[in-house]
Amino acid sequence: MLSFSDISKFIDSWLRDIFNPTWTMVIEMMIAGVCVIGLFAVLGLVLVLMERKVAAWIQIRLGPNRVGPKGMLQSLADTVKLLVKEGMTPDGADKFLFNFAPFIAMMVAMLLMAPIAFAKDFQLWDMNIGVLYFSAISSIMVISILMAGWASNNKYSLMGAMRSGAQIVSYELSAGLSILAIVVLSGSLNLNDIILSQADGWWIFKGHIPVIISFIIFIIAVTAETNRAPFDLAEAESELTAGFHTEYSGMKFALFFLAEYINVFIVCAIGATLFLGGWMPFHIGHWDAFNHVMDYIPSSVWFFGKTFFLIFLIMWFRWTFPRLRIDQLLNLEWRFLLPISMFNILLVTLMAILGWHF
Amino acid sequence: MFIIKYIKEVFSGLKSLAVGLRRTLYYFTHHKEIITEQYPDNRETLKLSDRFKGEVVMLHDENNEHACTGCTACELACPNATIKIITQFDITPEGKKKKALDKFVYHLELCTMCNLCIVACPTDAIKMAQTFEHSVYDRSELTKILNKPGSHIRAGVE
Amino acid sequence: MVEEIGTTVEGDVLINVGPQHPATHGVLNLLLTINGETIKKVEPHLGFIHRSIEKMCESLTYRQFIYVTSRMDYLSAHINNHACALVVEKGLQVEIPSRAKVIRVLMDELTRIASHELWWGAMAMDLGAFTPFFHAFRERESINDIMEETCGARLTMNYIVPGGVMYDLHPDFQKRVKDFITLYKLKIHEYDEMVTGNIIFQNRMKGVGYLSAEDAISYGCTGPTARGSGVSCDIRKLYPYEVYDQLDFDEILETGCDSFARYMVRIREMNQSIRIIEQLIDTIPEGDFQAKTKAVLKLPKGEFYQRVETARGEFGVYIVSEGGNTPYRIKFRSPGFSNLSALDQMARGSKLGDLVAMMGTLDLVIPDIDR
Ligand code: SF4
Numbered sequence A: 001m002l003s004f005s006d007i008s009k010f011i012d013s014w015l016r017d018i019f020n021p022t023w024t025m026v027i028e029m030m031i032a033g034v035c036v037i038g039l040f041a042v043l044g045l046v047l048v049l050m051e052r053k054v055a056a057w058i059q060i061r062l063g064p065n066r067v068g069p070k071g072m073l074q075s076l077a078d079t080v081k082l083l084v085k086e087g088m089t090p091d092g093a094d095k096f097l098f099n100f101a102p103f104i105a106m107m108v109a110m111l112l113m114a115p116i117a118f119a120k121d122f123q124l125w126d127m128n129i130g131v132l133y134f135s136a137i138s139s140i141m142v143i144s145i146l147m148a149g150w151a152s153n154n155k156y157s158l159m160g161a162m163r164s165g166a167q168i169v170s171y172e173l174s175a176g177l178s179i180l181a182i183v184v185l186s187g188s189l190n191l192n193d194i195i196l197s198q199a200d201g202w203w204i205f206k207g208h209i210p211v212i213i214s215f216i217i218f219i220i221a222v223t224a225e226t227n228r229a230p231f232d233l234a235e236a237e238s239e240l241t242a243g244f245h246t247e248y249s250g251m252k253f254a255l256f257f258l259a260e261y262i263n264v265f266i267v268c269a270i271g272a273t274l275f276l277g278g279w280m281p282f283h284i285g286h287w288d289a290f291n292h293v294m295d296y297i298p299s300s301v302w303f304f305g306k307t308f309f310l311i312f313l314i315m316w317f318r319w320t321f322p323r324l325r326i327d328q329l330l331n332l333e334w335r336f337l338l339p340i341s342m343f344n345i346l347l348v349t350l351m352a353i354l355g356w357h358f
Numbered sequence B: 001m002f003i004i005k006y007i008k009e010v011f012s013g014l015k016s017l018a019v020g021l022r023r024t025l026y027y028f029t030h031h032k033e034i035i036t037e038q039y040p041d042n043r044e045t046l047k048l049s050d051r052f053k054g055e056v057v058m059l060h061d062e063n064n065e066h067a068c069t070g071c072t073a074c075e076l077a078c079p080n081a082t083i084k085i086i087t088q089f090d091i092t093p094e095g096k097k098k099k100a101l102d103k104f105v106y107h108l109e110l111c112t113m114c115n116l117c118i119v120a121c122p123t124d125a126i127k128m129a130q131t132f133e134h135s136v137y138d139r140s141e142l143t144k145i146l147n148k149p150g151s152h153i154r155a156g157v158e
Numbered sequence C: 001m002v003e004e005i006g007t008t009v010e011g012d013v014l015i016n017v018g019p020q021h022p023a024t025h026g027v028l029n030l031l032l033t034i035n036g037e038t039i040k041k042v043e044p045h046l047g048f049i050h051r052s053i054e055k056m057c058e059s060l061t062y063r064q065f066i067y068v069t070s071r072m073d074y075l076s077a078h079i080n081n082h083a084c085a086l087v088v089e090k091g092l093q094v095e096i097p098s099r100a101k102v103i104r105v106l107m108d109e110l111t112r113i114a115s116h117e118l119w120w121g122a123m124a125m126d127l128g129a130f131t132p133f134f135h136a137f138r139e140r141e142s143i144n145d146i147m148e149e150t151c152g153a154r155l156t157m158n159y160i161v162p163g164g165v166m167y168d169l170h171p172d173f174q175k176r177v178k179d180f181i182t183l184y185k186l187k188i189h190e191y192d193e194m195v196t197g198n199i200i201f202q203n204r205m206k207g208v209g210y211l212s213a214e215d216a217i218s219y220g221c222t223g224p225t226a227r228g229s230g231v232s233c234d235i236r237k238l239y240p241y242e243v244y245d246q247l248d249f250d251e252i253l254e255t256g257c258d259s260f261a262r263y264m265v266r267i268r269e270m271n272q273s274i275r276i277i278e279q280l281i282d283t284i285p286e287g288d289f290q291a292k293t294k295a296v297l298k299l300p301k302g303e304f305y306q307r308v309e310t311a312r313g314e315f316g317v318y319i320v321s322e323g324g325n326t327p328y329r330i331k332f333r334s335p336g337f338s339n340l341s342a343l344d345q346m347a348r349g350s351k352l353g354d355l356v357a358m359m360g361t362l363d364l365v366i367p368d369i370d371r
């Protein structure tokens, strides 16, 4: 069966036949870069369409249904529109920072793609500190938002940026702690090892209630970290018009927009890897026949299926809940999520030491 | 106790969120609840109620005759000066001069569809039509002459 | 951004909310003085949609001026028209047939429900929940359909004329209204599930936007805004007009004085409106729908005033007549204007996000405030 790892191995050996190792390396990097950009574009189109459809169905509407079959090409048409729009830079803005901020957002999103295992043996960079890398890079995200907010020379933008700064910094804590639970259980920072440790069952099933709690906290924290409703205070349409990207238009706005969706994808991919076993198929104990059938489904399908399930969860939240107020948002973190996840990590550690998990 | 209150707070909060999520999931999965009308596609089946106030029109019968006497009651009733009645003098068969309608000028762009003119008309010569797609490319197209060319007042209408 | 004049304290920022801002539902300009996220002062600026309706009405006859009032509080257009018709009838001393009275009350209550439905959706949208807005439109749409069938228009009906109503009810009216009541009862619990019971929503509303009963009275607040502070001010109960004195319904009073109390007043008011409609819908008296009036209406010399309860509060029409066929002077007392004036009192010291919630609970319709 053709799998992603076979394709990559084939390309690798083919290139090695033609070029020397250095050139092979360079060409492979270029191919990876092109693939990531391609994935970005596809993900952007798919996720925007998915969001609009989910929103529409929840809101008893039909959603986009004009461009292309069943409205499939709607987001493509929107992209074209954004591309041809004028990208304005307001008077009095810090021009360099203003134009640079969207690219930082994009770069962060791109960097975050590196450790994700899309399928069995198919990863851009199998580093041994993948989890740490993810936590570290994702906190750079806030810089682009702060930059955009500050450089716009607009009070709404500035307030949105400041809100977002407070929010991301605090929610990083509980996101980190809930990730730590899995690190403790699997004993590794390497994403591949974490996936392999779930061969006999995903952590969410193996880890009893503490892992379920950390899963819930993880979902809440990453929703806040990616600035999605009900934590979209940085944009807060009804309060701050559009928050930090009020002044952005055209393609620069599109980059922010795209980065938001890519970030959602990445955090969901990490969530799927840590809690739902990444590309690991669904296995039940000793039902060998069932497990065999599951093994026939390609690993990439498992990975994307789980990721999109989590993305759906986040979208579902967005279209159901009202937005929090800024002090409530911080309250939720410091009064509820942080103590609970601290206590939870103790439980998990105890569980790991005593070997209570399956 | 503090801890019990805290845990209760967390659970009651989560429950209220779950209730909302269940409701939206219901709509997400039940597409028969969708109420959107596919407007330009459903022109054939789109039926507006017969009282819908879309535009003032003048009724003509098959002999190209209307019932407007040119009495200007509608012009006076209109709050927006939407209607302008231009009259002329017809010569009746008996040789007498008689006031009759020449042009019924109707400015659709000024009309607020208040129905006062229809109510004011003593001979029911005008009524509301159920059209609603009024957009045109030029404003002048909205000024209409309601009596058809060559039309006459129906015999017997005073 | 305007020049920052008048900022005295270090750290204070002047910020313009509106006239083009998603939260103000129209062209209202709020000049905020904020310190960080905390609001220190709110100054509403009006005038962006001033059409001088009062002056305009002075040149229109007593039959004509009614339709203009639909353009003020367009969400309770019918009730505005009703007030104008009542004041003209008061001056002319005509007795209107009981069928017309019942029809008017039915339409009023349907309008009130439609207005509250839209408010509910818009209020949730102010708080960042988009879905309720669309769900509210489902119920509102069926009321609009009823209006379209009987009155011929969906928003600015102009169905009421001095002496009665313009034409009789549509034959389907009773059936359609009963269908609507069934739909409403089937769906109303979803409002609680999606918004009222939601923990985020409750935390956003409770204890926010405090308006004490004394303040409500001194600012002249009426309608659900005042009733949320426990001030009894339902014109339908205090100064009954048409058939309201024969009906069995409750005046909703909440004593929370906060945004949540105002929210609950409106939600519970919808149920009362349904109760009124249920009492009337099967017993619409037969007879004329319009009293005989002269072709040209002339009010006797004098002053006339009539108030009604719209979806937003007390709406009053004051006419000075010199005996001609147009009013000499006309003045509308719109509920939104007084309610808006309490915003500063409510908002001081709260967070920017709460300002939006408070404006939502005031249920502002800008053309009503700014005539
Ligand atoms: S409907 Fe009203 S505004 Fe339109 S022409 Fe008739 S009276 Fe004038």
Ligand code: SF4
Binding pocket: B067, B068, B069, B070, B071, B072, B073, B074, B075, B085, B120, B121, B122, B123, B124, B125, B126
């Ligand atoms: S339409 Fe009716 S009211 Fe108007 S001029 Fe003709 S007859 Fe008179």
